Amino acid sequence: MRSAFLRLLMQEDLNFLLTNRLPRRWATRIVGRIAAIEHPLVARPALAAWRFFSDVDLSDAATTRFRSLRDGFVRRLKPGARPVDPDPAVLASPCDAIVGAHGQIAGQGVWQVKGYPYRLDELIPDAALAERFRDGSFVTLRLTAAMYHRFHAPADLTVEGVTYLSGDCWNVNPIALRRVERLFCRNERAVIEARLQGTALPLLLVPVAAILVASIRLSFLDTERNLRERGPGRTPCEVAVAKGDEMGWFEHGSTIIVILPRGISLAPTLIEGAPIRAGERLAIIDQR
Known part of the structure; x- marks a missing residue:
């Protein structure tokens, strides 16, 4: 019964209608409020529905007792559940994900799926910053609702700024990516x-x-505040983050686009549609 119901929901026209043709911001606010409710009469059925629809695996979770649906989404893992590739020349995946579109950036041209291109300077509000990644490479990492929702530093980093851009809330699944042009450039996002x-x-x-x-x-x-509450604009900073350290989290599945300059190559093992886990090899530094 469960598999038949899920097959029905994944029919392309129906899935797109159910996940995109409703008032997206209104639905997002409502579900966000429901997800935060800790009362058992709300939390228990919400968690049960999440487990039914997403077939979530909690075997590596630090706990399986959640006060709310949001607690389940942002769960922590058992120590050592995501070992990080120790090679200093390797950039690790920042998150658990399904590998999406990836490859070399053609000038500033990238793509969300085959036949749906967009430009870095549409995704990134600072044209000079986007230009620094001309002819570099990119990889799209899609987090599903069942996945571990926290993301981590792919290498020893110094974070120099964060720009928050308000936007839409289109679904980011493959069905929507094949139907909505420049989807990532339309949605709410942060540029780290x-x-x-x-x-x-x-x-x-x-x-x-x-x-x-x-x-x-x-x-x-x-x-204490999510990026939407902080408001749009750039926040300069100078924060050192060690490889594998937590950088943040989503309160629902979404996408992280990793953009790399020339001098860093994507790992040849990446396969579109294949899963990758936080800490696994994502890219390799070609030069120091």
Whole structure:
């Protein structure tokens, strides 16, 4: 019964209608409020529905007793559950994800799926910053609702700034990516500017929010308020983050786009549609 119901929901036209043609911001606010409620009469059925629809695996969770649906989304893991590749020349995946579109940036051209291009200077509000990544490489990492929702530093980094951009809340699943042009450039997102410690190599992490609990919190800035509450604009900073350290979390599945300069190559083992875990090899530094 469960598999038949899920197959029905994944029919492309129906899935797109259910997840995108409703009032997206209104639905996101409502579900966000429900997810935060700790009363058992709300939390228990919400958690049960999450487990039914997403087939979540909690075997590596630090606890399986959650006060609310949001607690389940932002769960921590048992110590050692995500070992980080120790090679200093390796950039690790910042999160658990499904590998999406990835490859070399053609000038400033990237793509969300085949046939749906966009430009870095549409995703990133600072044209000069986008230009630093000309002819570099990128990888799209999609977090599903069942996945571990925290993300981590892919290398020893110094974070130099965060720009929050308000936007829409389109679903970021493959069905929507094939139907909505420049989707990542439309959605709420943050541009995290960093450089690799000991080098001049820059790095961008772009968490993109999506429909429902579209909330991004950054551990190195302010976990009391999500980025939407802080408001749009750039926040300069100078924060050292060690490889594997937590950088923040989503309160629902979404996407992180990793943007790399020339001098860093994507790992040849990346396969579109394949899973990757936080800490696993994502890219390799070609030069120091």
